[in-house]
Amino acid sequence: MSDALALLFPPFLVAVCLVGIHAYFGIQVLARKVIFVDLALAQVAALGASVAFMLGHPAQNFTTYGYSLAFALLAAVLLAFTRTWGTRVPQEALIGVIYVVAAAAAILLIDRAPQGAEHLKQILTGNILTSGLGDVALIVPLYAAIGLLHWLLHRQMTGAGPLAWEFVFYATFGAVVTSSVAIAGVLLVFSFLIIPAAIGVMFASSLARQLAIGWIAGVITSAAGLAASFALDLPTGATMVCAFGGVLAVAGMFYPFWRGEPRAALRVAGAAARWGVAAVLAASALQLAAAPRADQPLIDLAEYLIPPLRSLYLSPAEQAAFADAGVHAERYRAEAEQLNDRERRTRTEGEALDEFSVARISSFLKSYGEMRKGEQFVMHEVRARARERIRWSAALGLLAFALLLAPVPWRQVWARLR
Amino acid sequence: MIRVHLAALVAACCALAFPAHAQDRIDVVTTTTDLRSLTEAVGGERVAVVSIVPAGMDAEEYQAKPQDVSRLRNARMIVRVGLDYDLWAERLLLQAGNSAIRRGGPGYVDASYGIATLEVRGMSVGPGDGHAHGNGNPHYWLDPKNAEIVTGTILEALTRLDPANARSYQANRSAFLARLQLKLAEWEAKLTSLRGMPLVAYHNSWPYFARRFRLDFVAFIEMKPGVPPSPAHLAEIIRSMRARNVKIVVREPHEPKRDVDFVAGKAGAAVVTLAASVGALPQAGDYIALFDANVAALTATAP
Numbered sequence: 001m002s003d004a005l006a007l008l009f010p011p012f013l014v015a016v017c018l019v020g021i022h023a024y025f026g027i028q029v030l031a032r033k034v035i036f037v038d039l040a041l042a043q044v045a046a047l048g049a050s051v052a053f054m055l056g057h058p059a060q061n062f063t064t065y066g067y068s069l070a071f072a073l074l075a076a077v078l079l080a081f082t083r084t085w086g087t088r089v090p091q092e093a094l095i096g097v098i099y100v101v102a103a104a105a106a107i108l109l110i111d112r113a114p115q116g117a118e119h120l121k122q123i124l125t126g127n128i129l130t131s132g133l134g135d136v137a138l139i140v141p142l143y144a145a146i147g148l149l150h151w152l153l154h155r156q157m158t159g160a161g162p163l164a165w166e167f168v169f170y171a172t173f174g175a176v177v178t179s180s181v182a183i184a185g186v187l188l189v190f191s192f193l194i195i196p197a198a199i200g201v202m203f204a205s206s207l208a209r210q211l212a213i214g215w216i217a218g219v220i221t222s223a224a225g226l227a228a229s230f231a232l233d234l235p236t237g238a239t240m241v242c243a244f245g246g247v248l249a250v251a252g253m254f255y256p257f258w259r260g261e262p263r264a265a266l267r268v269a270g271a272a273a274r275w276g277v278a279a280v281l282a283a284s285a286l287q288l289a290a291a292p293r294a295d296q297p298l299i300d301l302a303e304y305l306i307p308p309l310r311s312l313y314l315s316p317a318e319q320a321a322f323a324d325a326g327v328h329a330e331r332y333r334a335e336a337e338q339l340n341d342r343e344r345r346t347r348t349e350g351e352a353l354d355e356f357s358v359a360r361i362s363s364f365l366k367s368y369g370e371m372r373k374g375e376q377f378v379m380h381e382v383r384a385r386a387r388e389r390i391r392w393s394a395a396l397g398l399l400a401f402a403l404l405l406a407p408v409p410w411r412q413v414w415a416r417l418r
Numbered sequence: 419m420i421r422v423h424l425a426a427l428v429a430a431c432c433a434l435a436f437p438a439h440a441q442d443r444i445d446v447v448t449t450t451t452d453l454r455s456l457t458e459a460v461g462g463e464r465v466a467v468v469s470i471v472p473a474g475m476d477a478e479e480y481q482a483k484p485q486d487v488s489r490l491r492n493a494r495m496i497v498r499v500g501l502d503y504d505l506w507a508e509r510l511l512l513q514a515g516n517s518a519i520r521r522g523g524p525g526y527v528d529a530s531y532g533i534a535t536l537e538v539r540g541m542s543v544g545p546g547d548g549h550a551h552g553n554g555n556p557h558y559w560l561d562p563k564n565a566e567i568v569t570g571t572i573l574e575a576l577t578r579l580d581p582a583n584a585r586s587y588q589a590n591r592s593a594f595l596a597r598l599q600l601k602l603a604e605w606e607a608k609l610t611s612l613r614g615m616p617l618v619a620y621h622n623s624w625p626y627f628a629r630r631f632r633l634d635f636v637a638f639i640e641m642k643p644g645v646p647p648s649p650a651h652l653a654e655i656i657r658s659m660r661a662r663n664v665k666i667v668v669r670e671p672h673e674p675k676r677d678v679d680f681v682a683g684k685a686g687a688a689v690v691t692l693a694a695s696v697g698a699l700p701q702a703g704d705y706i707a708l709f710d711a712n713v714a715a716l717t718a719t720a721p
């Protein structure tokens with residue numbers, strides 16, 4: 001457990017710093033309705049880093065960072081002006097154009113330098129798991145300075161004043177995003193930016209309260225996401241993004257209750273859930289009736305979770321064949337694994353295997369693979385035939401179940417028919 | 419450097435002296451730079467070889483360009499890695515519509531033919547293996563002994579396309595294999611100090627290399643191609659690195675430096691950058707230089 005803590009604590013600190021500054025910028029971004037501005041800024045900064053790279057500067061170098069920042073500032077000028085164009089064409093459209101052009105230009109630049117592709121990827125897909133206290137030491141002074149500047153200028157940062165203040169806003173935001181995307185990656189930074197801010201805005205109206213709610217939600221979600229990624233053995237960034245998405249969904253469900261309309265909210269939620277389940281059931285019924293041999297996602301999932309469900313439609317003989325093939329497939333897999341293990345060990349231990357023995361192991365492994373595929377084919381075939389047999393009855397049953405669940409006002413339908 | 423200039427000079431002189439050769443050279447396309455180097459070793463002056471994936475790019479994530487199709491259209495021979503390593507070549511071949519180099523055509527060479535594949539796992543993914551495709555680990559060119567088999571396959575195809583020069587191809591191959599034989603003995607001698615020493619790599623590119631030189635790759639940082647490691651996986655790697663006293667982490671130039679440095683730093687190991695492909699490092703200019711560079715880098719870091 002101490003291992004896990006030692007590994008997860010630095011990224012947690014980094015996440016706290018990132019939530020701290022991004023929740024604030026997120027509230028500003030939501031107010032200005034420029035949701036994807038961070039993607040545009042990050043992409044332009046990456047374009048700057050690519051230019052530096054093409055000029056021969058190494059990645060993660062002061063000059064390279066200077067190039068990124070200079071490009072981000074240029075983009076800030078453009079973004080500040082988009083507000084004035086925004087009367088006819090939505091500002092978001094122009095931001096999107098900046099994003100795609102910067103991304104495409106970086107690809108074109110990098111195309112001539114093979115190592116560049118990886119370089120570009122690394123700028124935009126940081127890995128928060130391998131970030132550390134060194135990153136914290138770098139970003140804390142920067143974020144503190146920017147936070148202080150915004151606190152001093154809070155009267156000017158309304159998004160409605162002269163364009164010079166807009167430039168200051170986008171320039172400081174660009175500096176934040178350039179550093180954070182390199183640490184945590186585009187996806188996670190977007191979640192840090194939008195989701196805590198959205199939750200804050202949902203439940204409060206003053207900036208201070210919105211910030212407080214956003215920070216609390218962001219920090220707790222980051223901790224939960226990191227813990228889940230450790231416990232479930234999943235990539236950290238992606239797990240955290242999903243955790244943030246889940247928290248926003250929960251907040252969204254809670255929102256109507258908080259607004260004081262619990263009954264209406266419950267009714268809508270119930271109806272939506274029933275329609276959803278009914279639609280899934282009806283689609284599964286149609287799929288089973290139309291193509292019984294094809295994948296049946298719902299039935300496959302149910303059988304995966306509760307294997308005894310298969311005995312509902314497989315005859316005893318089929319069940320035996322199915323189980324038998326499963327046992328054999330598993331045995332071939334285990335034998336192949338053993339053989340692989342043995343080959344691995346002989347690379348360094350004892351006498352080296354001669355070419356002939358290696359070739360023999362290789363062909364044994366291939367045969368095991370084929371035999372295993374054969375057994376899996378048997379399992380698939382047994383199940384497909386049984387499903388073909390029950391297609392009509394099972395599909396009708398599922399359909400009836402779907403109709404029962406769907407919140408159709410049967411009484412009114414009946415009355416109208418009469 | 420001087421040798422490169424000299425080679426260029428010699429090539430230029432040859433081009434001047436035998437202008438006719440430039441025209442009736444056989445156009446060969448290979449998917450990777452390693453196969454280009456091996457094809458050049460057999461074909462010598464009589465072939466013009468282009469590799470689709472440029473040096474230093476990750477061939478497992480290559481995205482084709484329009485030029486590739488036109489190159490394939492004009493080619494008389496294609497040499498590919500096979501074993502699902504360069505699956506994207508399948509679509510390119512289809513688009514090029516060149517019947518000579520279609521699967522089964524006279525100019526189609528799957529270099530994995532006859533190779534004893536390691537780590538075959540059937541079609542489903544085995545645990546802890548970096549390769550999502552279970553047809554066996556495709557990095558077989560990293561065993562110099564396998565170059566014998568690959569050049570043999572290439573020789574056969576060149577002889578089929580250009581029987582008049584079969585003897586010259588045969589002589590080229592024999593000369594190359596003789597040189598490789600000497601080099602192999604040298605590499606094996608140099609790497610004896612690393613025998614059985616535990617190593618960690620980012621991507622599982624090294625089973626053939628490990629088997630030939632009796633190295634012990636105990637773990638891989640990447641979980642699946644393109645999937646970053648989970649915290650539990652990293653913790654386990656760092657723990658086992660400390661327990662087994664792993665002192666070297668192997669990284670390829672295109673792999674994320676941050677993640678590798680992080681693991682090496684936590685476990686107190688050194689990072690060695692190796693080329694798994696010709697041209698991935700500037701000093702790995704051809705097939706033999708590739709091993710020279712890797713052996714030099716490994717021996718320089720070995721404690």
Ligand SMILES: [Zn+2]
Binds near residue numbers: 478549557621622623
């Ligand atoms: Zn690979």
